């Protein structure tokens with residue numbers, strides 16, 4: 786996907802979000818940013834292929850098994866975005882406040898075209914999680930895997 790779409794949507798003279806570069810942090814960043822935009826949502830981001838793969842989750846991410854959340858894939862974000870907190874000004878894409886809700890690392894366990902399984906090592910989310918893609922390409926289900 787790259788960062789083209791990310792940059793196209795933003796005016797970096799007006800927003801203080803990072804312009805970023807494709808690079809890796811040398812790790813497997815996991816972060817969820819609480820984004821109070823027109824609608825509150827949670828942005829799940831996983832470092833992959835030099836960028837942060839990103840999904841917008843309209844409800845609180847599940848800390849327990851048995852809760853499934855819609856996760857809408859959005860444009861890749863730069864790795865530097867993992868540290869971003871602040872206010873995106875009125876009139877700009879995603880206007881509102883961004884704060885880090887959870888962060889840590891993840892360990893990829895399975896990767897298929899339509900399915901990711903990974904262990905999250907965060908403060909709020911811990912354990913094995915799945916992202917499973919629907920037929921509508923941008924829509925995924927995000928849930929905590931059953932143990933055992």
Ligand code: MN
Pocket residue numbers: 820822826828841879
């Ligand atoms: Mn967002």
